[in-house]
Amino acid sequence: MTNFGNGSSLTVADKYYSQYGLRARELKGSGKKIIGYLSVLGPIEILTAAGVVPFRLKGNVSEAITKGDAYMETIICPFVRNVFDAAIKGKFDFLEGMVLPHQCDSIDRTDDVWANNLQLPYWHYLNVPHVTDDPSIEFMKDILRLLIRSLEKLTGKKITDDDIAQAVKAHNENRQLMRDLYVLRKSNPPMISGTEMMKVLVAAMSLPVDESSALIKSVTEEVKARPMPANGKVPRIMLIGDQIDDVAIIDAIEGAGAHLVMDDLSIGSKMYWTDVDATPDPIQGIAERYLRKLKIPTTFVGDGNTYQENLEARFGHMKQFIKEFKVDGAILFIYKYCDPYGFDVPAMKSFIESGGTPVLYLEDEYSTSTLARVKTRIEAFLEMIA
């Protein structure tokens, strides 16, 4: 087990959460190349195989956008604008380059704004398709190969199939370890709070895969060893959304007397629930995982025979989470101007409600400036389901 120095592994997670990028900066100092990426579609296995450190970018919900708006209009996703603002202010000056995967229009159509203004030595736009049929899998494999070629040029080192297979193994193990930690949320009360969990998730996405795995493993051991919290009869909540990467909203939920016990977030269960299959051509498994296994609104096209079957295929896993984690209510938190999630909201909401679980739908900024209003809605929702 990695030694986390004097201090518990939860303290280490807290440190990497509150000083985001701390470890990446250290690694850069020791000669590593750090490659930033946005979204759950960032192909981390390939970055790891290339010998660079994948670093998922996040913004800061407590910081107002002061420079970014000169380059991006306010109709663009507030999350993307906030991260870009941080980047343009030099918060990620340790980056060697970035990989920008096409998740939504706010990412796709701002690619040149990022590239031209950040002027990093390495830049790669990954044109992830939006449909999941067989030709799209072939296309996905081709664009992953283009990424491999460009990374080989950056590092001057060939990326072999074996390198990729090793990286896939390491990331699968990493995802399994995170799922093991999630199991500790099933008890009532959960053994790990939603706030602690958020810090672990954020810390994990800022570390090289081996360090991330060591941290998650150590957190799991630490949490298992501490005394069980007193049995509380409070509502158990699941949070659904894309990149929610701050404890502010979770503090609002848990501070109002509920436990956050599960998520369907792009830095949480979406990221960790599905593995890459070890296929003879390792690229095949990666393409299938990102295009077909990941349940995100932008790459999911229903191929069921009925509308109901499509809903089941798109959101069925959420009903499964609700059952397994004994969820009493779901909070659907969507950023303003997020059309991919916006399109999904009515169907997703009614699908979850049809199983008897109440849903609170919130649409807001990537900012704590509106937290008071959000808190009132959360409190009213908890009073409603009590």
Added chain:
Amino acid sequence: MSPYFAGIDIGSTMTKVVIMDDEIVASIIGPTGPEHRKLANKVIEEALIKAALSFEDLAYIVATGYGRINVPFADRQVTEITCHAKGIHHLLPKVKTIVDIGGQDSKGIKISNGKVTGFVMNDKCAAGTGRFLEIIADSLGVPLVKLGEISLTADKAAEISSTCTVFAEHEVINKLSGGESVANLVAGIHESVATRVYALVNKLKIEPEVAITGGGAKNIGLVKALEHKFGFPIVVPPEPLITGALGAALVGKEVYEKYASEGLVPTRSGHGLEEARLFS
């Protein structure tokens, strides 16, 4: 002697207090200032005087509204959503949908058997709120409380197409200089607020009976415009400003009675009025 309960509702614009035993004993309405804590003391003292009671006579106090955390002597904080539903259900048990038009927000609440089953609130924007009416009243040089009455004399509602408060204000001023009558403009503004509120509340699937609460309920022109949108009459409670405070008092009564049924007394905040003053 039966115990007394107080509900205090600190809204963005007005602060309301209700003291009750089985029925309302006294109620007070006053403007919310920047110093919530001092005001909370002042209004509850006024209400106590009106009810001829002392602070010690209150068995449980519940605070609600956006300033609910700034009432040191409250024993519990409950959101205005739950409180409006409780208050209205107590007064008008047949109501299934509540429309609340307050100073800084408007909301819709669905109730079934006295319990909240869904709610919606407006975005962080003044359109569809009391503040919108206040700003327009100001630019027309009309007192806020007269808006309803004036709109009834309109021969037609002027078309106001902007929902943004600032743009609507420009539009009103332009139409005024173009010769449109004040009455028609006020009617147009009510139409605009009603459209906005109807779209918001309709997300809940409106079911009759519908009751209206908050300051907006005191504007007859706005109520009529809403009735027109809804397609049926809307019930206005006798004092639409105090339903949140009444609901808060009722929550306190329920908590107290639940404990009492087990021979217990609920835990109190431990703060009295004197202590609260030290904070202000």
